[in-house]
Amino acid sequence: MKHTNPTRTEAWKKLEEHYTALRELGLKEEFRNDPERAEAFTLEWEDFYVDFSKNLITRETQSLLQELASETGLKEAIGSYFGGEQINRTEGRAVLHTALRETKDAHVEVDGENVTSEVFEVKEKIKTFSNDVIEGSKKGYTGKAFTDVVNIGIGGSDLGPVMVTEALEYYKNHLKVHFVSNVDGDHVQEVIKDLNPETTLFIIVSKSFSTQETLSNSTTIRSWFRKKAPAESVAKHFVAVSSNVPAVEEFGIETENIFPMWDWVGGRFSLWSAVGLSISLSVGYDNFESLLTGARKMDEHFRETPFKENIPVQLALLTVWYNNFFKAETQAIIPYTQYLHRFPAYLQQAIMESNGKGVDRDGNKVDYQTGNIVWGEPGTNSQHAFFQLIHQGTKLIPADFIGFKRSLHNEKDHHNKLMANFFAQTEALLAGKSSNEVRQELESKKMSEQEIEKLLPFKVFEGNKPTTTILINELTPESLGKLIALYEHQIFVQGVIWNVYSYDQWGVELGKQLASKILNEIEENDVQEHDSSTKKMLKFFLK
Numbered sequence: 001m002k003h004t005n006p007t008r009t010e011a012w013k014k015l016e017e018h019y020t021a022l023r024e025l026g027l028k029e030e031f032r033n034d035p036e037r038a039e040a041f042t043l044e045w046e047d048f049y050v051d052f053s054k055n056l057i058t059r060e061t062q063s064l065l066q067e068l069a070s071e072t073g074l075k076e077a078i079g080s081y082f083g084g085e086q087i088n089r090t091e092g093r094a095v096l097h098t099a100l101r102e103t104k105d106a107h108v109e110v111d112g113e114n115v116t117s118e119v120f121e122v123k124e125k126i127k128t129f130s131n132d133v134i135e136g137s138k139k140g141y142t143g144k145a146f147t148d149v150v151n152i153g154i155g156g157s158d159l160g161p162v163m164v165t166e167a168l169e170y171y172k173n174h175l176k177v178h179f180v181s182n183v184d185g186d187h188v189q190e191v192i193k194d195l196n197p198e199t200t201l202f203i204i205v206s207k208s209f210s211t212q213e214t215l216s217n218s219t220t221i222r223s224w225f226r227k228k229a230p231a232e233s234v235a236k237h238f239v240a241v242s243s244n245v246p247a248v249e250e251f252g253i254e255t256e257n258i259f260p261m262w263d264w265v266g267g268r269f270s271l272w273s274a275v276g277l278s279i280s281l282s283v284g285y286d287n288f289e290s291l292l293t294g295a296r297k298m299d300e301h302f303r304e305t306p307f308k309e310n311i312p313v314q315l316a317l318l319t320v321w322y323n324n325f326f327k328a329e330t331q332a333i334i335p336y337t338q339y340l341h342r343f344p345a346y347l348q349q350a351i352m353e354s355n356g357k358g359v360d361r362d363g364n365k366v367d368y369q370t371g372n373i374v375w376g377e378p379g380t381n382s383q384h385a386f387f388q389l390i391h392q393g394t395k396l397i398p399a400d401f402i403g404f405k406r407s408l409h410n411e412k413d414h415h416n417k418l419m420a421n422f423f424a425q426t427e428a429l430l431a432g433k434s435s436n437e438v439r440q441e442l443e444s445k446k447m448s449e450q451e452i453e454k455l456l457p458f459k460v461f462e463g464n465k466p467t468t469t470i471l472i473n474e475l476t477p478e479s480l481g482k483l484i485a486l487y488e489h490q491i492f493v494q495g496v497i498w499n500v501y502s503y504d505q506w507g508v509e510l511g512k513q514l515a516s517k518i519l520n521e522i523e524e525n526d527v528q529e530h531d532s533s534t535k536k537m538l539k540f541f542l543k
């Protein structure tokens with residue numbers, strides 16, 4: 001892949017000038033002056049309707065951003081990504097979560113070998129296992145069918161499965177799926193306290209099988225289990241998903257109970273692999289397959305569509321526009337469905353662990369902003385919480401609004417209210433409320449001039465706040481697959497433009513190393529040299 005400092009490109013220079021000229025752009029006027037604006041900035045694809053017309057852009061912005069994508073080599077980079085090149089250079093790995101959702105006849109090479117058949121072998125194993133557990137033919141050590149499943153994992157081995165099982169709750173079967181992630185012992189205890197070992201299946205998910213949290217939780221759960229069940233029953237109740245088979249075997253899990261994954265699947269992009277076993281158990285294999293199909297359709301769209309009509313490309317370019325020219329630091333993600341309540345948390349890892357990098361692909365410190373901060377909560381709840389700041393605060397917060405045309409429970413009245421809020425918020429953020437409008441409103445309430453003058457500044461909304469609307473027909477496994485893949489590709493595009501390696505995560509290592517040193521000191525009750533703050537706190541903790 002090309003290593004281009006984006007700020008040295010022609011397009012960047014043009015964008016800087018364009019930004020200076022455009023700084024005062026008023027969205028309301030833009031809409032007034034350009035009847036075609038909504039049309040020009042809306043993309044319709046399959047069951048997706050993506051309207052980014054309420055962003056601080058003109059057609060020129062769009063074409064300059066596309067120029068930036070071309071100059072930084074996005075097209076070739078997409079080829080390298082799907083072609084299995086080692087684009088994760090610092091770890092010497094390909095990045096091929098997309099291979100996990102390919103069709104059986106696909107040819108995807110890693111180190112000269114087609115990996116599709118391996119992928120399908122594991123998929124077959126997931127399918128058989130899920131069916132057996134769901135139907136009850138696979139039983140626990142006392143001959144009872146399983147009722148509960150516990151996924152033990154953290155980071156990418158937790159967030160994807162949690163987010164998706166919550167998102168697809170409507171499609172869930174009788175199995176209750178639980179998640180243990182935090183090394184906080186209160187988490188594991190709260191999860192296991194009401195579980196019956198006879199009917200509970202445990203899935204240990206760890207790509208590396210060396211993660212402190214997951215190994216501690218697995219050990220605690222295994223001891224709890226062993227207090228009630230004989231040793232040989234562990235094989236019936238514990239399975240693992242990992243790319244480190246020897247470590248799993250050493251933990252005492254039978255080889256046939258191991259679901260392999262590969263080093264070319266990054267943890268935060270792994271829900272499509274056997275890491276998604278809890279998803280398949282919870283909603284059935286066919287729904288899991290539909291999730292993969294959705295993602296594959298988005299992959300095809302991303303690979304084949306010209307930049308101008310390419311949803312992930314257009315949305316990624318907008319994030320670059322705000323991040324690097326407006327110097328916005330955050331991006332809000334507001335799903336208008338309770339089912340997606342973990343989606344922002346999932347995206348926090350996917351986006352921030354990927355592009356939170358301060359050196360470029362040549363190892364030089366960057367002198368421009370990279371990874372943005374992502375946050376959010378579902379609407380309408382968020383409206384009653386932090387929307388105040390988006391509407392009237394001092395920070396620019398571009399926001400993605402994600403909504404669905406139909407509600408799953410067919411609660412028409414509720415859904416109309418939900419969606420009325422969905423549309424109203426982006427309109428309000430765009431239009432704002434001028435002092436004239438406020439004045440008229442207050443006058444109509446028969447307020448005195450003096451009172452109006454006092455209150456007026458507080459009731460003005462500047463508007464001009466950018467939003468992107470993603471409106472999807474219905475929340476299904478397939479549409480969810482598309483939505484997740486859309487953000488995955490957005491991450492990729494950002495990484496190419498920012499010239500960073502999106503697929504490593506060295507930044508999580510230092511804390512881990514220090515924690516292991518401090519753990520020793522805590523266990524030995526022997527505080528070593530630290531800065532005086534840490535030292536004092538450790539002593540206080542140990543007292």
Ligand SMILES: O=P(O)(O)OC[C@H]1O[C@H](O)[C@H](O)[C@@H](O)[C@@H]1O
Pocket residue numbers: 154155156157205206207208209210211214267268353505508
């Ligand atoms: O699946 P594991 O190897 O247990 O890794 C779990 C998680 O921990 C790491 O520290 C990384 O930050 C994550 O990207 C990863 O998903």
